[in-house]
Amino acid sequence: MTAVSVALESASRRELQSLAKELQLCRGNAKSDVIITHAMKFLEDNPTDGEATVLAALGSSGNTTPVASPKANKVASRKEKQEKKVVDAVKVDAAKKSKSSSKQQPEDEPVVSVETNQKTPTKKVSNKKEAKQTPSPASIPKAAPSKKASDSNSKTSPAQVKTSAEKEPTPTKKPTTTDKNAAAAARKAVEALVKTKKDLSFVGETRVRCTTTGHEMKADLAIIKTYINGKRYLKARNSKISFASYAPMFVAHPDESKTDLLWCNVTETAIARDPESVKTHIAAPKYQRQLPLWKEQEAAKKKLEEEEAQRRAARIEAAKKRRLAAASEDGADAPEKKRPAKRAAVVKS
Structure with a gap:
């Protein structure tokens, strides 16, 4: 090795x-x-x-010697800065208090002495991270204001009184009146919408009921509009609308399971069971182009049906006449049949 x-x-x-x-x-x-x-x-x-x-x-x-991490150095320097700021603030307050106490006070007022207790924040170091220490507000002493200074501060100057008198009082009832006006306008809008729909009616003051589906909802304009534009309401409303005025061009769909559709005999297509869809289909070029041809075919069919009905009626009438003639001929040639005598009733003695 x-x-x-x-x-x-x-x-x-x-x-x-x-x-x-x-x-x-x-x-x-x-x-x-x-x-x-x-x-x-x-x-x-x-x-x-x-x-x-x-x-x-x-x-x-x-x-190489181990070097402390920059993060620890930053934390230590930050704590030192905070401690220095606290000590400087305490020193400034103490200097101000000593300066104010050196001034002469009136004889009838007692001298107020202020003791400054300078406290330095203690360091608490955990195993993982060093907790950040912030100076408590109790550590900074506050100087008690003198009676003379408080009296002078409590007196308001004429300029301040004038400016306060010139200020106009703020209206306190304006937001409430605005809210009332908005609520009244919303109520009127809901009432106008309910009047336009025959199947909508008020239930009390805060509810609206739909007679088509039996659904009840809050008397709110946005909620009602969302509901009447929904699929459930439109399907239920269209299923109850009569399309007899559009017959025979538009009839019920041959498939009974498709209750939400209509059948157009002119174009031989299925459309939605909705008045707007029917009107749109009627205004389409295809429908307008095929409508005259369909009317001619329907007129020819009707004429054939009428002729067939007349021929059937003539055949029925001729057959009836033949039966009557045959019956009259048979009655003239055949001997008269005597009606058999009724058996005498046996009277029980």
């Missing part, structure tokens, strides 16, 4: 990681076995100066 192999086997994981990064053998966080394998391959690829390069890299990594 060569000196390089011994050095690689005895090297720590940290040294192997730095070796992998320096020589770019593999990823720095790879396993130790993987790094050693790549190092041996590096030695095979560089037989002349490979051993010296590896030993130099291992030696340089072993001499």
Whole structure:
């Protein structure tokens, strides 16, 4: 075993990681076995100066001293800044208090002394992360205002009174009146929509009922519009609409299971059972082009049916006359048959 192999086997994981990064053998966080394998391959690829390069890299990594992580340094520096700010604030407050206490106070007022208790935040270090310390508000002393200063502050200047008097009072009832107007307008819109639909009616003050489907809903314009444009309502409404005025061009669909469709005899196509669909189909060029031909065919069929009915009636009338004539001839030639006498009823004694 060569000196390089011994050095690689005895090297720590940290040294192997730095070796992998320096020589770019593999990823720095790879396993130790993987790094050693790549190092041996590096030695095979560089037989002349490979051993010296590896030993130099291992030696340089072993001499380096551990450096603290930048994250810990940032946390420590941030805490030091916070502590410095707290101490500076306490010093400024103490200086202001000492300056105000040095001034002469009236004889009838007692001198108020302020004791400043300077507290430094304690550090609590956990095993994983350092907790951030913030100075508590109780640690910063507050100077008690003197009676004279409070009296002077409580008095309002004439300019302040004038500006406050010039301000107009803010309207407090405006939002409520606006809400009432909006509610009244929404109610009128709902009533107008209900009047346009024969199958909609109010149930109380806040509900609307659809007689076509039996559905009840809130008396809200958006809710009602969404419902009357839905598939369920349209299907139920169209199934109850009579299309007799469009007959015989439009009749019920031959397939009884398709209740939502109509059959057009002119174009021989199925369309939706809906007045708008029927009107659109009638206005189409195909329907207008085939309608005259269909009318001619229907007139010819009707004429043939009438002629057939007349011939059938004539045949029935001729057969009836023949039966009457045959009956009259048979009655004239045949002898009159005497009606048999009824048997005398036996009277029981």
